[in-house]
Amino acid sequence: MAKHMHFHREIDELKKTILTMGTLVEDRLRRACAILETRDRDQVQAIMAEDWEVDDMEIRVEEECLKILALHQPVARDLRLIVSIIKINNELERIADIAVNIAKRISTIMATATADFSLRHDYQPMAAKVMEMVKASLDALVTEDAALARTIFLMDDQVNGLRDVAYKTVIEEIGHRPDNAASLINAYLIARHLERIGDRAINIAEEVIYLVEGEIVRSSEDPV
Template sequence: MAKHMHFHREIDELKKTILTMGTLVEDRLRRACALLETRNQEQAQAIMTADWEIDDMEIRVEEECLKILALHQPVARDLRLIVSIIKINNELERIADIAVNIAKRVLTITAAKTADFSMGLDYQPMAAKVMEMVKASLDALVTEDAALARTIFLMDDEVNSLRDTAYKTVIEEIGRRPDSAASLVNVYLIARHLERIGDRAINIAEEVIYLVEGEIVRSSEDPV
């Protein structure tokens, strides 16, 4: 009985840790997306410098999951929970890494631009949709809501459409301003970073569905 209670205390602590990590990653993403308007170099540097925090937390979560697997050998739903947390842990760390990549990209664009260079794109709608996807995926995890998780697949269509629009806009801008081609390519790569974050949110949603229903699902695009 004592071992059983100890197991569930460890599970509860693990849940708290992964949700704390999710909150930190959401904040990191929000700050990175704000850079698309402010291009604040100090904020960009702060995001890059603090990357180790998420990396350390990812390692701690994985080590705790492996310890629970080894000591308690969970089965059925408890096993699905541990497996899902291991995978979601990895997805959150990747989202944080992409937020760092956005910060680096903004710094590169800011340093290389000519006096009259502008990004030529309003990334706020795409950034807002991606942040909505990440928040929804974490909310679905907290509430163990498979229906909410499935709505994230539909949001991804809008993100992909905005990425395509960004690509077309950048190609047109390169035709008009070939001297700014390098910076414009970096501008487009921000769209790719945002799209990848959306893919990570989809992966989290898939793990929530697996946790709740025991069903392995993949979206039509099967993001990696």
């Protein structure tokens, strides 16, 4: 009985840690998306400097999962929970890394663009949709809501459409402003980074469905 109670205390602590990590990653992503408009150099540097926090938390979560697997050998739903958390842990760390990449792209644009350069494309709708996907995926994890997780697959089509618009805009701008070609390519890569964050949210949603229903699901696009 004591071992059983200890196991469930460890599971509860593990859940709290992965949710704390999710909150940290959401904040990192929100700040990275904000500097698309503000071009705040201090925020760019802060996001890059704080990357270690998420990396450290990812290691802690993985170590705790492996310890629980080794000591308690969980089965059935408890085993699905541990497996799902291991995978979601990795996805969250990758989202944080991509947020750092967005900050780096903006820093490069600010360093290399001509004085009159401005982004013609508005990235905020795409950023907002991606942040909505990440939030929904974490909400689905908290509430263990497979139906909510499935709604994230539909949001991905909108993100892909916005990425295509960004691509067309950048191609047109390069034709008009070849002197800013490097900055414009970095601008398009911001759209690609946002798209990949959406893919990570889909992967989290798939793990929530597996946790709740025991079914391995892959979206039609099968994100990488």
